[in-house]
Amino acid sequence: MNVLGVVGSPRKKGNTDILIDEVLKGVKTAGSKFEKIFLNDLEIKPCQAECSDYCKKRGYCKIDDDMAPLYNKLFESDVIILGTPVYWYGPSAQLKTFIDRWYAFCHPRHVQKMKGKKFVLIAPLEETDKSAAQPLVNMIKKSLDYLDSKFHAKIIVSAGEKGEVRKDLQAMKQAYRIGLKLK
Ligand SMILES: Cc1cc2nc3c(=O)[nH]c(=O)nc-3n(C[C@H](O)[C@H](O)[C@H](O)COP(=O)(O)O)c2cc1C
Numbered sequence: 001m002n003v004l005g006v007v008g009s010p011r012k013k014g015n016t017d018i019l020i021d022e023v024l025k026g027v028k029t030a031g032s033k034f035e036k037i038f039l040n041d042l043e044i045k046p047c048q049a050e051c052s053d054y055c056k057k058r059g060y061c062k063i064d065d066d067m068a069p070l071y072n073k074l075f076e077s078d079v080i081i082l083g084t085p086v087y088w089y090g091p092s093a094q095l096k097t098f099i100d101r102w103y104a105f106c107h108p109r110h111v112q113k114m115k116g117k118k119f120v121l122i123a124p125l126e127e128t129d130k131s132a133a134q135p136l137v138n139m140i141k142k143s144l145d146y147l148d149s150k151f152h153a154k155i156i157v158s159a160g161e162k163g164e165v166r167k168d169l170q171a172m173k174q175a176y177r178i179g180l181k182l183k
Helices: 015-030 066-078 092-108 108-114 132-148 169-180
Strands: 004-006 035-036 078-082 118-125 150-158
Touching: 004 066, 015 035, 015 150, 015 169, 035 066, 035 108, 066 092, 066 108, 066 118, 078 150, 092 108, 092 118, 108 132, 132 150, 150 169
Parallel strands: 004 035, 004 078, 078 118, 118 150
Antiparallel strands: none
């Protein structure tokens, strides 16, 4: 089992990062392989919508940047953890830009490769009313449906200050358990 943790927050050791680490701790205990990437450390340009001529037909994106090696990483992963803070009721720009570049997956060669992959969504937010994360959850669910992938689990947790989520023992335990079961 290969697990890929994708941190879409710019804050290292922030709430998203901490929760992803906790899932990966469970993954490690379960004996599965894992890797974590920080989107904010990478140069990933926004989709330029060349796909009708290019990525959708040829199966790869024309833009030569740090997204290029991530396509194979995604194909090789059985489980992908998408982590993003709630920003204006949606994902961070880092995560949205990353997901937009999945348009290359519309190529028939790739549709099959994404089919059935499990996704975990991790989304901390400041508001105490967790329904503020619902537009984000809907966006991810719809996108995964489109790819025939599976929405496996989600952690939506109220935590505003950097690192505050550590105090939420229930959320930390939930994250660890999700990781532990990924085998
Ligand atoms: C640009 C920006 C937009 C935000 N928008 C929201 C929001 O719409 N709703 C909310 O509850 N929190 C919002 N927040 C707060 C973050 O979601 C929250 O602090 C989160 O825990 C940060 O996670 P991180 O530590 O992983 O970066 C926003 C924060 C920023 C910087």
